[in-house]
Amino acid sequence: MDMDLILASTSLYRKRLLQRLQLPFRCIAPRVDETAQPAEAAPAMAARLALAKARVVAAANPGSLVIGSDQVAALEGSPIGKPGTHTRAREQLLAAAGRTVQFHTAVALCWQQRDMEQLHTEPFTVQFRPLSATMIESYLQREQPYDCAGSFKCEGLGIALFESLAGTDPTSLEGLPLIALTGMLAKAGYPVLA
Secondary structure, three states: OOOOOOOOOOOOHHHHHHHHOOOOEEEOOOOOOOOOOOOOOHHHHHHHHHHHHHHHHHOOOOOOOOEEEEEEEEOEEEEEOOOOOOHHHHHHHHHHHHOOEEEEEEEEEEEHHHHHEEEEEEEEEEOOOOHHHHHHHHHHHHHHHOOOOOOOOOHHHHHHHEEEEEEOOOHHHHHOHHHHHHHHHOOOOOOOOO
């Protein structure tokens, strides 16, 4: 099937993940306000933003199948965003040390021409090791994960920060739940293994 597939993202991490499926696609930046709504729970925020990203790009490309995704981390129910700076990353990791952080990664698939929308949110739990300030500083100097929710890259050295991981799709922790996405693509008539 010849389909124009679009990833509504400029994230290098999501692009690399989608490349694993060996499908032709292009990336378009979604212009979406990512500000949290008052008292918005992390799973609801991830789902809302993933769908908004897919919808805005699909509106401009009605004949294309558009993938939107968003990830929100939560520590004891409070959302944790991308740190942006070394200082903020250190604060996030100090707060997470020895504790559990829940990640919610949503993926949306929109095809405006067919009036089709699909949405899935994948939870993933990370149990952090007890971490000293020295360990955190060493990690941050080496990997600089300032553009990653939770201040780590699980596909890199960040794995050393964890005691355990629990979830059904490890790619969701990296930012795009490929197991769910392959099912959604098949349902849309675009099976990965066709």
